[in-house]
Amino acid sequence: MNSDSHPVVLVTGASTGLGLALARKLLPTPHRLILTARESSLPRFAAAGISESDRVWLRALDVTSAAERQRVVDEADAKWGGVDVLINNAGIAYRAVVEHITDDGRLDQMNINFRAPMELIQLVLPRMRAKRAGRIINLSSVGGMMAMPTMALYSASKFALEGATESLWYEVRPWNIHVSLVQPGFIHSNSFLNTRYTAASKRAHDDPASPYFHHYDRMARMIARLMNSTRHTHEHVAEVILRTMRQKNPPLRVAGTPDAHLFGLLRRFLPRGLYHRLLYGRLPEVKIWGGACEVPGAAGAKPNSSAKISAD
Numbered sequence: 001m002n003s004d005s006h007p008v009v010l011v012t013g014a015s016t017g018l019g020l021a022l023a024r025k026l027l028p029t030p031h032r033l034i035l036t037a038r039e040s041s042l043p044r045f046a047a048a049g050i051s052e053s054d055r056v057w058l059r060a061l062d063v064t065s066a067a068e069r070q071r072v073v074d075e076a077d078a079k080w081g082g083v084d085v086l087i088n089n090a091g092i093a094y095r096a097v098v099e100h101i102t103d104d105g106r107l108d109q110m111n112i113n114f115r116a117p118m119e120l121i122q123l124v125l126p127r128m129r130a131k132r133a134g135r136i137i138n139l140s141s142v143g144g145m146m147a148m149p150t151m152a153l154y155s156a157s158k159f160a161l162e163g164a165t166e167s168l169w170y171e172v173r174p175w176n177i178h179v180s181l182v183q184p185g186f187i188h189s190n191s192f193l194n195t196r197y198t199a200a201s202k203r204a205h206d207d208p209a210s211p212y213f214h215h216y217d218r219m220a221r222m223i224a225r226l227m228n229s230t231r232h233t234h235e236h237v238a239e240v241i242l243r244t245m246r247q248k249n250p251p252l253r254v255a256g257t258p259d260a261h262l263f264g265l266l267r268r269f270l271p272r273g274l275y276h277r278l279l280y281g282r283l284p285e286v287k288i289w290g291g292a293c294e295v296p297g298a299a300g301a302k303p304n305s306s307a308k309i310s311a312d
């Protein structure tokens with residue numbers, strides 16, 4: 001195979017976290033790589049010891065910029081004959097209860113996690129269809145199969161990505177284009193430090209008198225604890241992505257970590273009512289959530305020990 005026939009792989013958000021772990025795994029392969037990151041994050045490649053070569057491009061790509069998306073894909077089309085494997089990895093997570101969601105937060109979350117991957121897919125598909133070959137891998141999450149309190153925006157974006165990707169799976173099969181969703185669960189990393197807040201969710205998170213204080217406090221601590229304690233790293237998930245890329249007929253949904261596999265089974269096989277009650281019962285100190293609002297404005301008010309759900 002001459003170097004011009006090696007697949008062209010484009011990765012978004014490749015300068016840190018999972019994207020960087022994947023870039024490191026791709027570098028020793030013969031693939032031609034387009035590793036992208038926001039302009040301000042490009043210096044991280046040098047810091048990670050990654051530099052350009054005749055088969056590795058480092059390109060500025062803020063996935064929310066239509067001009068940058070177009071520029072990167074145009075260059076790939078002109079010089080390398082198009083993108084063969086698109087890996088939509090860039091993503092963000094908001095922490096906000098539904099009452100604290102703002103338009104800005106909603107747009108930011110949806111633009112990065114849903115709209116941008118869709119727009120990139122639209123740009124690469126014509127070449128893939130012409131070649132009758134291609135692969136698209138979208139990074140979803142356990143949050144794309146189940147929703148947790150304070151994570152409404154994140155789950156909405158990943159549910160949207162899941163739905164659209166599932167449609168795409170059917171649509172592009174006639175052209176031998178393989179479409180997959182990789183769904184990681186908790187990954188051992190500091191990615192939770194990048195969590196974004198709306199103004200109201202930030203205030204409530206920092207204010208013990210807020211009716212939602214316990215929701216934020218307990219969820220933030222639980223997620224940090226689970227991410228710190230899991231053994232599954234970005235490298236493990238990168239390996240799963242690589243395997244998916246190489247599989248002759250990859251499935252539409254691929255668990256990125258074993259906990260994601262377990263959550264998938266729970267979601268599929270437990271009756272809904274039982275599933276919701278089980279998860280509700282696992283939320284840390286859920287009986288005191290909302291406690292601060294029992295006596296308006298009072299911090300540490302009587303715990304709401306009668307909190308119950310009736311899940312359908």
Ligand SMILES: NC(=O)c1ccc[n+]([C@@H]2O[C@H](COP(=O)([O-])OP(=O)(O)OC[C@H]3O[C@@H](n4cnc5c(N)ncnc54)[C@H](OP(=O)(O)O)[C@@H]3O)[C@@H](O)[C@H]2O)c1
Binds near residue numbers: 013018041
């Ligand atoms: N970490 C987890 O436990 C976990 C679990 C399930 C799913 N996932 C999913 O896995 C993917 C990678 O997550 P991660 O753990 O690597 O998170 P991360 O460490 O927070 O990295 C997120 C990446 O997305 C990039 N990004 C954010 N906004 C961007 C934009 N507008 N344009 C281009 N790039 C942008 C970031 O670049 P900058 O640094 O330049 O902002 C960074 O490279 C995400 O889709 C995430 O939802 C992660």
